[in-house]
Structure formats: C-alpha cells, structure tokens
Amino acid sequence: LCCRLFASITMGQTxxxxxxxxxxxxxxxxxxxxxxxxxxxxxxxxEDAHTTVLDxxxxxxxxxxxxxxxxxxxxxxxxxxxxxxxxxAGENIHDIIKKQxxxxxxxxxxxxKDGFLATDRAILNDPKYEEEVSGCxxxxxxxxxxxxxxxxxxDSRSVLGIKGRAKPLSQDHKPxxxxxxxRITAAxxxxxxxxxxxNLALSRAIGDFEFKKSAELSPEAQIVTAFPDVETHExxxxxxxxxxxxxxxxxxxxxxxxxxxxxxxxxxxxxxxKICENMMDNCLASNSETGGVGCxxxxxxxxxxxxxxxxxxxxxxxxxxxxxGDGPCAPPEYAEFRGPGVHHNFDDSDSxxxxxxxxxxxxxxxxxxxxxxxxxxxxxxxxxxxxDTEMFDNAEEDKDLESQVSKAxxxxxxxxxxxxxxxxxxxxEGKAGEDKPKEESKPAATSESTESQKTGSKEx
Numbered sequence: 001l002c003c004r005l006f007a008s009i010t011m012g013q014t015x016x017x018x019x020x021x022x023x024x025x026x027x028x029x030x031x032x033x034x035x036x037x038x039x040x041x042x043x044x045x046x047e048d049a050h051t052t053v054l055d056x057x058x059x060x061x062x063x064x065x066x067x068x069x070x071x072x073x074x075x076x077x078x079x080x081x082x083x084x085x086x087x088x089a090g091e092n093i094h095d096i097i098k099k100q101x102x103x104x105x106x107x108x109x110x111x112x113k114d115g116f117l118a119t120d121r122a123i124l125n126d127p128k129y130e131e132e133v134s135g136c137x138x139x140x141x142x143x144x145x146x147x148x149x150x151x152x153x154x155d156s157r158s159v160l161g162i163k164g165r166a167k168p169l170s171q172d173h174k175p176x177x178x179x180x181x182x183r184i185t186a187a188x189x190x191x192x193x194x195x196x197x198x199n200l201a202l203s204r205a206i207g208d209f210e211f212k213k214s215a216e217l218s219p220e221a222q223i224v225t226a227f228p229d230v231e232t233h234e235x236x237x238x239x240x241x242x243x244x245x246x247x248x249x250x251x252x253x254x255x256x257x258x259x260x261x262x263x264x265x266x267x268x269x270x271x272x273x274k275i276c277e278n279m280m281d282n283c284l285a286s287n288s289e290t291g292g293v294g295c296x297x298x299x300x301x302x303x304x305x306x307x308x309x310x311x312x313x314x315x316x317x318x319x320x321x322x323x324x325g326d327g328p329c330a331p332p333e334y335a336e337f338r339g340p341g342v343h344h345n346f347d348d349s350d351s352x353x354x355x356x357x358x359x360x361x362x363x364x365x366x367x368x369x370x371x372x373x374x375x376x377x378x379x380x381x382x383x384x385x386x387x388d389t390e391m392f393d394n395a396e397e398d399k400d401l402e403s404q405v406s407k408a409x410x411x412x413x414x415x416x417x418x419x420x421x422x423x424x425x426x427x428x429e430g431k432a433g434e435d436k437p438k439e440e441s442k443p444a445a446t447s448e449s450t451e452s453q454k455t456g457s458k459e460x
Contacts, residue, residue, distance in 0.1 A: 014042040015045045020039060031070065032072055034352065036275070039277075042294075044139060051093070077139075084308065088119075117227060135224075141158055150232075153204035153225070155201075156245065161240045162245075163238045164326075169233060173203045182448060184196055197223070205224055240266075246296075248299070252283040258279065274337075282338070
C-alpha cells in the first residue's frame, strides 16, 4: 500500500527540461519494414518498453514449418508505477505467446489471449516480482502474410492506415466505458474521477496485482484484467501501414491525424523511424504547464505493409497516391523536422492546401492554453485546450473522424459568437522556416534473437 501511495504521489511529476534523446531503430524483410522510436520527454523516468520481431519463428526451424506463413510481432508496453512489468512484457510476451498450445495449432486469436494471461501469471508467480506494484498496457500486432492480429489491454492503441484513412484495430480500455465499469463494480471495485478505485486511469493491464486479488473470480473478471480484446484484419492492397503507440502520442493527436502525418512523411521519402521521431517532437509540450498533454513518455512503431512490393516501390506507390489526391494526407509542412516542442501551426502553411478558411485555427474547448494543432483530415486545423477535454473526452469519438469534425465545428461556431466582440489570433508556437537543431537518434541495443528494443518508464 505504501508503495502504491508513493507511486500515486509521484505520478505526473515532470523535469525542469525534457529528455529529448530518442531510442530509434528500423528493420525490414521481404514482407514488412518498420521504424520505432521512444522518448522519455518531461517525465522523471522512462517506463515504456517495445518489441520488434520480424521473424517470430526461426526460418527453417521445425516450428516454422508447422505454420503456413511467416509471422512477425510488434508491441508497445506503457508502464505506470515503475518500469519492471513493462520491461518483462517487452522482453518475454512474444515468446510466451508462441509457447501456447493454441498458437501451435494456428489459432492465433486465442493464442494472443492465452499469452497475455500467461504473461501476467508469469510475473505474479516470479518471487523476484513479489513486491512489485507497477503495471503496463500491452498493444501488440502479430502479422502473417495476409492477416494482422492485434491484441490490446489498456490505452495504448493500434491504427491501420488505409489510403490515408484511419481504421482502429484496438479499443482504449478506460474505466468509464460501460462494459469496463460493469466488470469493475461486479468485482468489488469502483470508478471515481475516471479511475479504477480512484487510482488507475485504465481498466486493463498486465501487472497491477493490487486489483487482482479476488480468488473466487477468473482472471478475466478481476477489477483490472490482463485479458485483451483481439481484432483480426485481412490485408488488402489499400492497406499501407500499421501504427502502434502509447497514449503519450494519442493524448496529443487523433488516430486520423497520426495516419495523415505518417503518410506525409512517407510521401517525403522519410525513413519510418524518422517519422516517429518527428511525430514525437511535434507532440512534445513546449513547457510542462499543459496539464500532462505532451509531457508523457512517448513510444511509436510504424509497420509498412509491402504487399509484394520492394521498399522503393512501396514508397513510390504511396507518394503517387498522395500526389493524385487518393486519400487524405497532412500538408507538406508536416514532414518538416522542427525540433522538440516546436509545433506545426496553421499559419505555417503557404502550400495552397485546401483548408476551411472560415474556421481555420479558431480555438475551442475550455481554458486559455494555446494548445497544439490537431489536423483532422479534411484540411481543417483546430486548436485544443490544455488537456484536450473537448476533443478526447470520449474514447469512441477519437476513433470517429466525423464526430471529431462535427464537434470541432459546433464548438467553433459557439466561439464565433463571442469572437464578434473581440477576435484575437492565436500566437504561433513555432516560427515558419525556423528550425531548431534536432537531437541525434541513439540506436538502442538489439536482442540478437528477437531484434527487440526495450526502454523503461511512464506514469498514469
């Protein structure tokens, strides 16, 4: 209990200056290419971990021969209350999953569910973690030749880019969701201020054993469960890339905004790890007074789906689609590297991109903070308030572009009445054409057998 109270007290503490050094890596084979980056940011420690495994089963091995397709595995694990559980998950969950009997039989959906629970048990039964109070989200993608299997527990997120349109492959597990709240209360817990027992801001996680003490209940029925939702997607020619990231990204950007940002970077022929770095720099708060938005640890993985093409052909195809207007894409300025905390502003663009001039850049929401720009996908850019409450207070709305746009339009029209008396133009957070020097990427150590890259920490 003392450890939990200490974790609660230290939650949200920030440094006087952000740590902007990034752990980045990239890789590719004949099916996929990926880029990943992780940054501590304003937080006092790094609690995120991630894993990238192009060959889940050793090529030519007996295990590989039992499966019809080559399999790749990617995951993001967002820790809270410490980094130990996140690091364990990042280092072990893919191996635990492939040991499940259901995996050996080719039932990957069930294997992911079994593997999440088995990972949770492995930590619980390890004497080394007997006093451990930390936990982590887990959002993973298992990719075969023609399918993507995404398993998620917590509020990290996986989004597929389909010709510039965002398709969610996971649901954020928040305590206020009706199904989650029902399980929590049935298990003897409660939801207060959007937190489990007034403490934890997500309703599913690996670890967090303080919330898994009901011996009479199954693991799936505990106050907080590691049991994941699993989504299966059949890969088509329109599918361009998969993004898996922690909420340090999603608290700042909508799913659609991220897809368009990534697509612009690809059209500019940037390496995927560099696009991740650019996104994190754009999300990073200019200062630590934003109520947590842009101050969190950040981890982002982009997986390019080659679909029989070479890397060069894949880049060219997406660039041609963007040039032809085949699907939404962020303006060219969004591919610029501006340095940590220097955000793209609506005044930066002179590209003639089709924007809603009437509503362009109007602030909405509550509070006076001039927040970062969220690009909504139809050319309209709006400002959010400091903690993004107006746009992101509902987990489902973030996955629905139309509801975001209509909500923004509604709010801006209300603001317009007040602005008739006095209209002020939001100050630019970064001057166009003025680049800050970018921190050099620091490659993290890669596991010889798994091509994995792990990092430590974040607090909920």
